[in-house]
Amino acid sequence: xxxxxxxxxxxxxxxxxxxxxxxxxxxxxxxxxxxxxxxxxxxxxxxxxxxxxxxxxxxxxxxxxxxxxxxxxxxxxxxxxxxxxxxxxxxxxxxxxxxxxxxxxxxxxxxxxxxxxxxxxxxxxxxxxxxxxxxxxxxxxxxxxxxxxxxxxxxxxxxxxxxxxxxxxxxxxxxxxxxxxxxxxxxxxxxxxxxxxxxxxxxxxxxxxxxxxxxxxxxxxxxxxxxxxxxxxxxxxxxxxxxxxxxxxxxxxxxxxxxxxxxxxxxxxxxxxxxxxxxxxxxxxxxxxxxxxxxxxxxxxxxxxxxxxxxxxxxxxxxxxxxxxxxxxxxxxx
Amino acid sequence: xxxxxxxxxxxxxxxxxxxxxxxxxxxxxxxxxxxxxxxxxxxxxxxxxxxxxxxxxxxxxxxxxxxxxxxxxxxxxxxxxxxxxxxxxxxxxxxxxxxxxxxxxxxxxxxxxxxxxxxxxxxxxxxxxxxxxxxxxxxxxxxxxxxxxxxxxxxxxxxxxxxxxxxxxxxxxxxxxxxxxxxxxxxxxxxxxxxxxxxxxxxxxxxxxxxxxxxxxxxxxxxxxxxxxxxxxxxxxxxxxxxxxxxxxxxxxxxxxxxxxxxxxxxxxxxxxxxxxxxxxxxxxxxxxxxxxxxxxxxxxxxxxxxxxxxxxxxxxxxxxxxxxxxxxxxxxx
Numbered sequence: 001x002x003x004x005x006x007x008x009x010x011x012x013x014x015x016x017x018x019x020x021x022x023x024x025x026x027x028x029x030x031x032x033x034x035x036x037x038x039x040x041x042x043x044x045x046x047x048x049x050x051x052x053x054x055x056x057x058x059x060x061x062x063x064x065x066x067x068x069x070x071x072x073x074x075x076x077x078x079x080x081x082x083x084x085x086x087x088x089x090x091x092x093x094x095x096x097x098x099x100x101x102x103x104x105x106x107x108x109x110x111x112x113x114x115x116x117x118x119x120x121x122x123x124x125x126x127x128x129x130x131x132x133x134x135x136x137x138x139x140x141x142x143x144x145x146x147x148x149x150x151x152x153x154x155x156x157x158x159x160x161x162x163x164x165x166x167x168x169x170x171x172x173x174x175x176x177x178x179x180x181x182x183x184x185x186x187x188x189x190x191x192x193x194x195x196x197x198x199x200x201x202x203x204x205x206x207x208x209x210x211x212x213x214x215x216x217x218x219x220x221x222x223x224x225x226x227x228x229x230x231x232x233x234x235x236x237x238x239x240x241x242x243x244x245x246x247x248x249x250x251x252x253x254x255x256x257x258x259x260x261x262x263x264x265x266x267x268x269x270x271x272x273x274x275x276x277x278x279x280x281x282x283x284x285x286x287x288x289x290x291x292x293x294x295x296x297x298x299x300x301x302x303x304x305x306x307x308x309x310x311x312x313x314x315x316x317x318x319x320x321x322x323x324x325x326x327x328x329x330x331x332x333x334x
Numbered sequence: 335x336x337x338x339x340x341x342x343x344x345x346x347x348x349x350x351x352x353x354x355x356x357x358x359x360x361x362x363x364x365x366x367x368x369x370x371x372x373x374x375x376x377x378x379x380x381x382x383x384x385x386x387x388x389x390x391x392x393x394x395x396x397x398x399x400x401x402x403x404x405x406x407x408x409x410x411x412x413x414x415x416x417x418x419x420x421x422x423x424x425x426x427x428x429x430x431x432x433x434x435x436x437x438x439x440x441x442x443x444x445x446x447x448x449x450x451x452x453x454x455x456x457x458x459x460x461x462x463x464x465x466x467x468x469x470x471x472x473x474x475x476x477x478x479x480x481x482x483x484x485x486x487x488x489x490x491x492x493x494x495x496x497x498x499x500x501x502x503x504x505x506x507x508x509x510x511x512x513x514x515x516x517x518x519x520x521x522x523x524x525x526x527x528x529x530x531x532x533x534x535x536x537x538x539x540x541x542x543x544x545x546x547x548x549x550x551x552x553x554x555x556x557x558x559x560x561x562x563x564x565x566x567x568x569x570x571x572x573x574x575x576x577x578x579x580x581x582x583x584x585x586x587x588x589x590x591x592x593x594x595x596x597x598x599x600x601x602x603x604x605x606x607x608x609x610x611x612x613x614x615x616x617x618x619x620x621x622x623x624x625x626x627x628x629x630x631x632x633x634x635x636x637x638x639x640x641x642x643x644x645x646x647x648x649x650x651x652x653x654x655x656x657x658x659x660x661x662x663x664x665x666x667x668x
Contacts, residue, residue: 088499088501092434100426127575127576127577128574128575128576128577129472129473129574129575129577129630130473130575130577138463139463139464139475140475141473141474141475143494143575143576143577144491144495145498147495147499150491150492150494150495153491154488154491154492157478157484157487157488158484158488160477160484161478161481161484164479165422165481167422240462240463241461241462241463241464241477242461242462242477243461243462243463243464243477296463
């Protein structure tokens with residue numbers, strides 16, 4: 001099998017690549033070549049695998065690569081929410097135009113590749129006349145309140161229509177917010193969902209910009225990758241329709257996240273988190289899903305983590321075993 | 335005011351242009367220039383009006399025109415459902431790419447033009463896990479089953495996001511199926527909704543390819559144009575959110591349509607309609623909305639015709655008074 005991962009040098013994309021290389025197969029078929037297309041070069045551990053071919057550069061310049069014929073495609077490349085709000089054209093180019101090029105190129109290849117599109121819980125948002133339900137489901141009406149969410153939703157519908165026409169065998173899976181991400185705090189409004197766990201574990205004080213009662217659907221990186229692979233391997237019938245499906249999320253409040261942190265790492269670590277309300281961030285987060293369900297993903301055997309302790313445990317194990325995690329990531333843990 | 339109508343040479347677009355010229359103003363402001371952009375030249379009666387400027391040619395070549403700064407835009411141009419199914423690329427170019435160019439050009443003009451996008455009830459369709467409700471509402475989850483419906487839905491979301499960003503003052507109105515259309519029967523699956531009224535009135539036999547029990551939301555051309563203008567003139571607050579709204583439709587069965595025809599024109603005219611089931615057409619129509627509601631449009635004062643007799647009466651009056659209707663259109667009427 002020849003597999004393509006767009007965005008394969010990113011945090012999730014690289015983890016997906018490593019998982020596929022470790023398995024060596026998808027759906028019982030051996031993976032002979034794994035192509036990683038990303039704006040940035042793939043991590044060295046991936047490029048050193050003889051099955052991996054890296055292509056660094058803008059997706060819009062990779063038309064010939066995309067036309068070369070793949071058995072499977074994971075489409076993760078995307079400008080993120082904050083970038084799209086700051087640079088409207090960049091968002092349209094990086095998300096809508098690039099996805100269109102990818103789909104049209106696969107169509108031109110004549111190989112109706114199986115394709116998983118990484119959509120996002122960001123397709124949901126509260127609109128006048130369409131308030132956000134407590135839990136967003138597979139069939140909640142999406143009314144996105146960001147350009148990023150708008151692009152994801154538009155691409156979902158393209159994937160669905162190209163699939164209906166038989167040009168691809170596509171399916172869209174909506175990722176929940178992934179935590180705990182490694183790295184530094186950044187300007188993204190969702191940064192704190194990882195930061196309030198990551199920084200205290202590294203012995204660094206962290207600020208939580210929202211109330212402890214704020215609730216959101218989260219998923220660990222490992223569970224998210226497991227979801228993408230499961231959706232890829234599922235038959236069209238098992239996926240249950242061409243509509244996007246929600247991947248499972250653990251619906252958890254910030255308070256529950258910190259309780260879990262205390263259970264796993266002790267009260268001194270938890271005490272490194274201070275609440276300082278940031279009206280800008282709190283206002284953005286107020287427009288986000290408070291929780292989700294994932295009936296169709298559950299029918300594929302997928303489920304959310306059962307508690308947030310499990311998500312923290314995965315982060316700690318990742319810090320100890322995986323590339324890309326800083327050496328002092330657990331300095332705050334005794 | 336400088337107004338643009340894309341698709342302004344088509345049946346609905348030309349009627350909209352005539353109505354605006356007749357009114358002479360929109361929202362109390364005088365219309366000084368009405369630009370008609372269409373693949374085909376506008377009808378002569380429109381071009382002879384000194385306020386009208388016609389631009390014939392593909393929308394994708396009209397970027398400079400679109401950038402020239404309009405106070406108001408009615409975006410009706412579109413490849414239709416059958417064309418999009420036959421020529422996938424043409425559909426994407428004519429609908430998605432052309433709409434994107436229009437929106438980006440308005441944005442580049444620096445004038446946040448008020449814009450009404452003519453979307454369609456075709457955004458709705460039954461999918462696995464999302465069966466079609468008896469009545470599609472403003473908040474029914476759209477899962478289109480055609481490329482045309484997919485494009486309309488994608489553009490709705492673009493209009494919504496460009497509006498959120500302040501680049502346009504956009505609103506999308508979903509047109510119900512328009513009847514009675516003049517002209518010849520064509521290959522469109524919906525052709526019979528007009529044909530079973532138009533042909534008998536012209537003294538010509540007509541075939542109805544679906545059962546008398548088939549139900550669908552219909553609107554007269556006049557009521558549809560009234561809806562587009564009302565949505566244009568409404569304040570953002572009155573429109574009630576950035577989501578697309580349904581224009582009103584009369585939910586009527588084929589049997590009720592023929593009963594109305596008999597009331598208006600007599601049993602001999604009705605007898606010109608024969609039922610000959612066409613499995614292809616019946617299969618397509620089975621995926622269409624059986625009826626609709628239009629709460630937000632109703633709140634703007636819009637309503638559906640109260641019965642199908644009124645729609646036939648409008649067609650008869652149009653045949654007698656309007657350009658574009660053949661002289662023998664009512665030959666079957668005594």
